[in-house]
Amino acid sequence: MKKWVSIEDILTELSKKGKRLSRRTFLYYVQLGLLPKGRRKGQPSGGVRFFYPSSTLERLEKILELKERGLRLREIRELLLMEEEEKPSPEAEIFPEIDLLKRCTLCGICGGICPVYEEMDGSPWRVIQIYLEDPGGVDEINTPWICIGCYLCEERCPEGIPLVSFFEFLCRRESQRGKTRIYPQEEWSRLFWTLLMERGRSFDFGAVHAYQVRLRRDGGERKIHLRIPQAEGQKEIPPPSPVKNPRLFRKMLALSGGPSR
Structure with missing residues (x-):
């Protein structure tokens, strides 16, 4: 198997072994931290795809095996974390790639x-x-x-x-090592959710710009520019169009446990 593989490759190999898992469940396991995060890669035809370490298949099989034994996802995650902590540290100190x-x-x-x-x-x-x-x-x-x-x-x-x-x-x-650093993440989180509720779609560049303006106080113009070194200069990134019914979206967000205001 390749060093980096797509979700489809992993699920196909899993099905060959008589086990089935939906793409949605796979991504849910990634979100929970049970599986490693994917690496984003642009495609020649446009858009991006995520690729995962080939070892993800082995880890996924272990998760499914533990589930069959009756363990809950929270218990599986704690068990996997304990195993990682017990691994020898020298190799863990070096970036694998x-x-x-x-x-x-x-x-x-x-x-x-x-x-x-x-x-x-x-x-x-x-x-x-x-x-x-x-x-x-x-x-x-x-x-x-x-x-x-x-x-x-x-x-x-x-x-x-x-x-x-x-x-x-x-x-x-x-x-x-116990050296976690704390930065003004609360302000970033608040700006992200504010823009999300306003438009119904995430707008990371807008949040980044507002974050810089509020914390660095270097201007108030809400235009987003990426400093891409190219002949035509900077490239402007417009915000995504808002959803048709922002009010309904905010209600759905509140019901899901997200911010209600």
Whole structure:
């Protein structure tokens, strides 16, 4: 099996072994943290697809086996976490896809396109170089913690470097050491939900811009620009059109346990 595979590939292999699982349930397990997060990759025909480590199939089989034994999902998750904590630490200290990091050409696209670059201690490409020289040298850099996981850097990276996964790895490593950093996430969360309730669709770029305006106070114009290095200059990203019935959407959101106002 390939190193990175799609949901369809995983579910097909699972069905060959006489087990069935819906795509919706698979994504639910990812959301719960039972399965690893996927890596987003742009497609030549347009749009994006998510790919998962090939080891996801083995983990999924274990989850289904534990379910057959009568364990609940919460209990399965706790058991899997305990097993991960008991694994030897030396390998866990090194990013598993370090060979991909070595492909960085220092082109600077990742820093130029990042919507929160100004708040970072160093560009993503710079963090890669420091890490390759000394894995412990990035411990005091805030860049992994500032990353909002929008995947713009990964989509534009000419070498296909999994930057978001790399930053998640660094944050997870520091959290396990008890060095979790706290940033103004409450303000970000509030802005995200406000825009979601206004339009009925998520608008991450709008939230990023409003976040920067309110915390950095560097202007009030609500136009979103991505700093993409290209001949025609900056590319403007318009907000998505709102849903037809925002009021009904807010009611549905409240019933699902989300913010009611």
